[in-house]
Amino acid sequence: MYPGVNMDMEMQNVGSNGSEAAARQMATTTGNGEGHTHRGPQSAETGSLLQAQCNGGSVEMKSDRRVLALRGPQDSTICRMQKELKDVVCWKIPLWMLLLFLLLIMVAIVFITLALCPVFHQDVDEKFDPSTFNISRLFKGNFSLLDLPFSDDLLVPSSNQSRALSRDLQGKLTVVYSSSPALSRYFSKAEVHAFRNGSVVAEYRLTFLMPEQQEEQLRRFTLSREMVYNVLRQSLHQQEDHGTYIDPLSLTLV
Incomplete structure (x- = not known):
């Protein structure tokens, strides 16, 4: 009946609704900011x-x-x-x-x-037949004995002193060549057959046996004069200074 009055009332309702929405939005914004910064006691206990x-x-x-x-x-x-x-x-x-x-x-x-390694491993050089060693290789030489006075009994091969000294020196030579890795299989014997004056000089002889198939090679290398001489001389340099002492510098070998 009064169109102007109804329109004014509708515009007033819209305005009031918009103001309330804006107020709620500002309250929400304020709550999210300041409320988060200033937490109450209950919120602190809960977190x-x-x-x-x-x-x-x-x-x-x-x-x-x-x-x-x-x-x-x-x-x-x-x-x-x-x-x-x-x-x-x-x-x-x-x-x-x-x-x-x-x-x-x-x-x-x-x-x-x-x-099982030692059982299956066999050195080819360890396989040899001593019965095939039938070629002789001889060496002879002499050396001086230090701190041993000369006696006339040493000139008699059958005397007790000569025999005892011969056995002692032959044992030393046998140990040297029997323990040599290169020469032990070929070594046969060592002999001390005479003594002479000059601080007691002993004359010795060495016998080696070798197979015929390797004779030439052994004469040139393993059983060469240089090899046999150096093995004995090195052992004499390492001998202990007691008992019958052999002078390494006096050693000869031919």
Whole structure:
């Protein structure tokens, strides 16, 4: 009936509704800002314990004590490895048991190999037949004995002093060549057959045996005069200074 009055009332309602919406929006904005900054006691009590998961580790924050308990990626890796070791890989056998079994097998193989190695390994040079050594190789020479006074009994091969000294020196020469890796298989005997004056000079003879098939090679290398001489001289330089002492500088060999 009164169109002008109705229109004014509708515009007033719209205005009031818009003002209320704006007021609510401002209150919400204010609450999100200042309300977050100024938290009440109830809000502080409610947020006393916060937990957050980050990269497999956990972070626990206690606001009342401000204590941080951290579990790093290392703990997570250990847990993952433990879980993988417990996984069943074959039938009902876990992974850790399978790895242990393989390790034991490897250790057993190593011990068996070490035990059988000397049995299967045979040096070709160690295979020889002494009965085929029928070619003689002779050397002779002399050397002086230090700190041993000369006696006329040494000029008599059948005297007790001459025999005792001969056995002593022959034993020394036999030990030298019998223990030589290169010459021991060819060595036959050593003899001390005479003594003469000049601080007691002993004359000796060495006998070696070799196979006919290798005669030429052995004469040139293994059983050469230089090889036999150097083996004896080196041993004399290492002899202990007691008993019958042979002068290494007086050694001759032909």
